[in-house]
Amino acid sequence: MSEPQYLTIRHGVWHFLRRVPVEYEHLDTRGNVKLSTKIKVAADRKGIKAGQVAARMNGTLEAYWRGLADQKTAEAKQTYLDAVKLARSLGLDYQTPSVGASAPIDEVLRRIETLILGGMLDNPALSRAAMGALEKPPIMLSQLYDEYEITQKLAISKMSPDQLRKWKTAKKRAVEILIEQRGDKALHELTRSDALAFADWWEERVISEGIGAGTANKNISHIGGMIRAVNKRLKLGLDDVFAGTRIEGGRDGQRAPFSTEFIRDTILAPGKLDDLNDEARDVVYVVMETGARPSEIVNLTEARIVLDAEVPYIRIQAEGRVLKTSHSERDIPLVGHALEAMKRHRQGFPRYFDKGSSLSATLMKHFDKHMLLPTDKHKIYSFRHSFKDRLKAVEAPEELIDEMMGHRIDKPQYGDGYGLKLKLKYLNAIALKTPIDPTVAAAAA
Structure with missing residues (x-):
């Protein structure tokens, strides 16, 4: 038994x-x-x-x-901080024993003289502070996230509440998993063997449990990135033990694009989107006609929805949140279903503002229930891939496609890029419904 x-x-x-x-x-x-x-x-x-x-x-x-x-860690940290404060009160910079051991003799004598003149030589706490008797306490893995967050103050100050929540959750969970696997070690005690064992554990999960390789690599990257940032800020002198530990030869399946025929004949067939609430349904229309990310659409504000212009458009711009990349800022003309949808939502999508995960869950549940996903590689994001394919089919310039998708353009940039009228020309060519005023389209041509 x-x-x-x-x-x-x-x-x-x-x-x-x-x-x-x-x-x-x-x-x-x-x-x-x-x-x-x-x-x-x-x-x-x-x-x-x-x-x-x-x-x-x-x-x-x-x-x-x-x-x-x-x-124990808290006590050690507080004792060290007290010593630093006491040293400063004596007009001295605190130095650890390892630094003090190599200090010039004149500096050592100066510190002893300070204690003697102040009648403090017999005071243990002041003597430790002046002479540097305490090494800086080690940073444990359980403290890694808090130390890392300090290095990212500027970056997180630009995030929306939901972005910050997701960012924190991912980083904290990565640390929790590492501690579960290797114990709560001090950063300087982490070895290459720890890093390789952690990567091997993830690879085994990819093989045996069907976990995506991208998920595993993202987790490993979180750990490596946090340690590097903390190491740089605090000058810990740590080896980059997680370098090169990403899982090779295991790419997650690429999202497949919807074919134009499937969008028109199935997704846009009468009744297929009726069960969705008005905001979710109209976000789908805007995404399929603009190629924008769903999160970019739901976070539009009234000021960035421009409908009373010769060419109606939306402006994707950082405003109270962080865009995926610096190249994501762009103006996209509105045609067909997208134009009609934005006219119904001139002030944006309050139900899903800064709630992209909620929208994604709603849409995936609906698309799955109504069999609007041809394969398991099709997701809501597949509309972006479809949008790009449709632009290629009408021979839109590669740089224009990248600009409309919010992708990086490697070639040198001159001027302000492609204007709204030229973008409109190609969007009218791939519109899934009647495009906007044909006279504007003619002028663009």
């Missing part, structure tokens, strides 16, 4: 037994933790009830260990 995790039998009773993990041995010297579940084996032959009790005991024990580590 195999015993449940952390359970052993002693005198006919189930007992919880777990060895103190290596990373907590200096805080908990018991070696092994033994606790009785008070459940007799005769009454619980398979240890099912005892296993439940043991799981609760284990959760409590792990919380206790984390608390000890947090307390």
Whole structure:
């Protein structure tokens, strides 16, 4: 009979037994933790009830260990900060022992003289502060996100609340997973073996669980990026142990474009989008005719929806949020379904403003239910791929396509790029419904 995790039998009773993990041995010297579940084996032959009790005991024990580590870390950090403040109060810059060991003798004597003249030589706290007796406490993985956030103050100040929520969640979860796999180590204790083991664990999940390689690589990149940023800011001198650990040879499936025929004959068929609420339905119309990202559409403000112009258009621009890239700022003319949709929403889409995830969930649920996704590689984003293919089909210039998609243009840029009328010419050519005023289209030609 195999015993449940952390359970052993002693005198006919189930007992919880777990060895103190290596990373907590200096805080908990018991070696092994033994606790009785008070459940007799005769009454619980398979240890099912005892296993439940043991799981609760284990959760409590792990919380206790984390608390000890947090307390130790907090105490060390506060002691160090106190020493820094005391040194400054003496008119000295604090220096760690490793720095002090290589300091010129004149500097050492100056610090001793400061203590003697102030009658502070016998004061242990002041002596430690002046002479630098404390090394800076190590940064643990559990502190990585907080330290990283400090390096990103400017970047996150430009994010919308929903963008910031998603950004924080992704970074924090990446750290949590690394700690689950390798323990809460100090950054300087992370080794190449830790990094490779973490990458190998992700690769195994890609193979055995069908996790996307892109998801795994994004997680690995989060960790590497955070450590590099903290290392640079605090000058920790760490090796980049996560360099080159991204998973090779495992690309996620590309999103497939909708064919023009499928959009016209199936998605735009009478009744297919009727079950969607007005805002979600009109966002679909705008996306399919402009190629804009759904998140760009739902975050349009009234000032960036220009309908009373010779060429009606929307302006994709950073305003209270961060765009995906600096090249994403652009003006896109409105034709066909998109023009009609924006006339119904002159002030934007309040229901989904800064709630792109909510829109995505709503649309995917509807498209799946009504069989509007031909394959599992088709997503709402497939409208963007379709838009690009349709522009290519009417031989639109490559640079114009990139500009309308918000992609980077590698060739040198002269002037302000392609104007609204020239863009309109090609959008009219691929419009899924009657384009705008033909006289404007003729002028554009």
